[in-house]
Amino acid sequence: MTRLIFLSALFIAFLNINAQQQDIETFLAGKNQITYNKINVPGNMYSSSYLIFITQPLDHNHPEKGTFRQRIWLSLKDTINKHPVVMITEGYSANRNYISELARMLDANQIIVEHRYFSESAPDTLNWQYLTVEQAATDHHEIINLFRQIFRHKWITTGISKGGQAAIYHRAFFPDDVDVTVPYVAPINFAREDPRLYQFFHKVGKKHERKRIHDFQKLVLEKRDVMMKMMQERAALKGWTFRIGYDKAFDIAVLEYPFSFWQWGHNINSIPSDTASDDEIFSNLIAVSDFSYECDQEWNKLKPFFYQAYKEIGYYSYVPGDLKPLIKGFDKDTISSDIFAPGGDTLKYTPQTMRFVMESLKKHNPRIIAITGESDPWGATSLIVDDIPNAYKFVNPEGCHRTRIYNLPDEMKNEIYKLLKEWTGFEIKKL
Secondary structure, eight states: OHHHHHHHHHHHHHHHHHHHHHHHHHHHHTOTTEEEEEEOOSTTSOSEEEEEEEEEESSTTOGGGOEEEEEEEEEEOSSGGGSOEEEEEOSSOOOSOOOOHHHHHHTOEEEEEOOTTSGGGOOSSOOGGGOOHHHHHHHHHHHHHHHTTTOOSOEEEEEETHHHHHHHHHHHHOTTSOSEEEEESOBOOOSTBOHHHHHHTTTSSOHHHHHHHHHHHHHHHHTHHHHHHHHHHHHHHHTOOOTTOHHHHHHHHHHHHHHHHHHTTOOGGGSOOTTSOHHHHHHHHHHHSOGGGTSHHHHHHHHHHHHHIIIIIOBOEEOOGGGGGGOOSOOOSSEEGGGGSTTGGGOOOOTHHHHHHHHHHHHHOOOEEEEEETTOGGGGGBOOOTTOTTEEEEEETTOOTTOOGGGSOHHHHHHHHHHHHHHHOSOOOOO
16 A cells, blocks of 8 residues: 555656646747757756747847847756745856756756857857846846746845856846845956955965965066977967967966966965976966966957956956066056957946946845855955845855855854845755
């Protein structure tokens, strides 16, 4: 009898899942702006997953100006209306389906959204004027409005780095769209090249650590001839080309070293001494600041980012200081990263965008849990929550750009669990 009851329950569950899939597919098929395919589910917590393309206007204020297709990954629980929704606003491409930390914690349905102008979500013609913070936020607003027709529980938006920025921007333009937003390691820059990022490198870590990084940069530049030869060999092996030339690419890689070192949490003891072999020195350089960042192949993927950086969301430049005599590709005291932006130094930065974002957040006071790392350079320009009572910021004292909820100190994790449970009404699966 027990076995019969079990099999009956299993059969009913199968019928429910099958009926739900039919309902979802009927919903998707009934939307003219959507095409979709059923795909394999990530992990083992979902009953079905779909790759979706939704047609979006290039300009939400003037739909007649054209459209593009935006890529979305949708993953569903077996009973979708008993679960919340976690929507991930990617800041770049979204080339795969996966399960986010928050979706696991909340046992949630999940939507991953690729950012406009990246990868499969790029329009046929890259008309840069439509790549704005507001247009991207409106993309997210339209997706939420569409899927609210089937997901009626709590909604949580989240994203990492530029994806976290996108989640914050969305809340500024559409504060009532969702219930909670959890941005990870997301900066809010207040200038074309925010000076807080310069100041960060004068105080991060300990004085002897900062000196060791600086001395390594100097060592690499002094060994320029042999390092350059190794760089060219590596570029040939990888198929990399450099429109900016080898000297500029080499200089930027060396100047980028401190930013990348702290951002990704490298070990100070891994830095070779001046008695190390050339191979050891080069291996450490590329382990921390490889030349892929400067190559044309990566630049073609990241052009939309650099346009946004120098138009609205801000970035950083390099100050060689006493390394300047060893620099060959540049002769300026400050080297701007706008060399990578379409339009370069002709782009006019719009400070009003970030001012609006902060003013809107202060006015509407949305529920936000901002997570950052103390050693992450982007933590220097992380969200200021002082005048937003419902916004909480958690700074991992040993964290870098890899900071997530699971690797926060227990006290912080428990406070986040408490907030999420209070704000969503759902039990939280602890990490």
